Amino acid sequence: MRRNTREVKIGSVVIGGERPIAIQSMTNTKTEDVEATVAQISELEKAGCDIIRSAVPTMEAAKAFRDIKAGIHIPIVADIHFDYKLAIAAVENGADKIRINPGNIGSRERVQAVVDCCKEHHVPIRVGVNSGSLEKNLIEKYGGVTAEGLVESALDKAELIESMGHHDLVISIKSSDVMMAVKAHELIADKTDIPLHVGITEAGTVLSGSVKSALGLGLILNQGIGDTIRVSLTGEPVKEVRVAKQILRSLGLRKGGIEVVSCPTCGRTQIDLIGLAEKVEQMVQAYDDKDIKVAVMGCVVNGPGEAKEADIGIAGGIGEGLLIKKGEVIKKLPEDQLLDALEAEIRKM
Numbered sequence: 001m002r003r004n005t006r007e008v009k010i011g012s013v014v015i016g017g018e019r020p021i022a023i024q025s026m027t028n029t030k031t032e033d034v035e036a037t038v039a040q041i042s043e044l045e046k047a048g049c050d051i052i053r054s055a056v057p058t059m060e061a062a063k064a065f066r067d068i069k070a071g072i073h074i075p076i077v078a079d080i081h082f083d084y085k086l087a088i089a090a091v092e093n094g095a096d097k098i099r100i101n102p103g104n105i106g107s108r109e110r111v112q113a114v115v116d117c118c119k120e121h122h123v124p125i126r127v128g129v130n131s132g133s134l135e136k137n138l139i140e141k142y143g144g145v146t147a148e149g150l151v152e153s154a155l156d157k158a159e160l161i162e163s164m165g166h167h168d169l170v171i172s173i174k175s176s177d178v179m180m181a182v183k184a185h186e187l188i189a190d191k192t193d194i195p196l197h198v199g200i201t202e203a204g205t206v207l208s209g210s211v212k213s214a215l216g217l218g219l220i221l222n223q224g225i226g227d228t229i230r231v232s233l234t235g236e237p238v239k240e241v242r243v244a245k246q247i248l249r250s251l252g253l254r255k256g257g258i259e260v261v262s263c264p265t266c267g268r269t270q271i272d273l274i275g276l277a278e279k280v281e282q283m284v285q286a287y288d289d290k291d292i293k294v295a296v297m298g299c300v301v302n303g304p305g306e307a308k309e310a311d312i313g314i315a316g317g318i319g320e321g322l323l324i325k326k327g328e329v330i331k332k333l334p335e336d337q338l339l340d341a342l343e344a345e346i347r348k349m
Helices: 034-047 059-070 084-092 108-121 136-142 147-163 178-189 206-221 237-250 273-287 303-309 335-348
Strands: 008-010 013-015 022-026 051-055 076-079 097-100 125-130 169-174 228-230 259-262 293-297 312-316 320-325 328-334
Touching: 022 237, 034 051, 034 059, 034 237, 051 059, 059 076, 059 084, 076 084, 084 097, 084 108, 097 108, 108 125, 108 147, 125 147, 136 147, 147 169, 147 178, 169 178, 178 206, 206 237, 228 237, 259 273, 273 293, 273 312, 273 335, 312 335, 320 335, 328 335
Parallel strands: 022 051, 022 228, 051 076, 076 097, 097 125, 125 169, 259 293, 293 312
Antiparallel strands: 008 013, 312 320, 320 328
16 A cells, blocks of 8 residues: 655656656766757656656756756756755756755755745755765764664755745655665655655666665565655666666556566577577567567477466577467467567567
């Protein structure tokens, strides 16, 4: 059962309540380079990104938001650190949400100036707290960086902004320590109805980061906690979106899209199953509107049976394979024709 949270509107996307869990990513282009940033966001849109975030380290980047917005179709979030003037400029140039840590923005007056601007433009604020930036007094209070400290820090900052009259808030409490992140989300879930942006920060490269993110987000989301997610990977942002989609689908939290199942291969495999499975996984990205299961199996032991449980599948033989659709063998083909035949059948479905 999903945790009951308030709804927050971010451009054309609403998170919280019973709304679908939104997938986010972050551009790694120079935000000042409008053409490159729009091109990357367009690729992320196609991959299934619902909300995009871009860094705003300069006034030029803040002003670029106006032109970037004109070329994209999903909400854009301004990621701000230190300079409150950049937050105000980003909002005035069309940011749909801003991400700040009030602790590094400066005085209460500067935070108030940002909040007043967001209120005027109906722009939500994401309050971000990371384990790497926890305040010294909380580290001393809890004897180190802890889940309890992260929660207290986030709630203090949210309370500050709400005391200034702005209630369109999202909270993120991130750690690179998976179990600390899980505990922090469990602790905060009963303390506020503010929507939560969930992620494992600095998760690592595509392999290690995907594993850590799947574990952490899986444990959190499976408890009904979380309203929007970002998988943080050291790699191409499109991969973040694909991993996030797979996590949501695996938990039954998102429908649609092709699910590919494949066997791990063994000494009985007589075709290039690894290469074929990779090509199939790449190929199905173009058919995200279809809600089907595709099996890519390597031998005659379990292959035909497993493939029959999918909507469509391949079961390999000696340099050839069976194309199986809805439990029925429809073709036997040479190995080099299997991929094209599979794609043709998927298009028909």
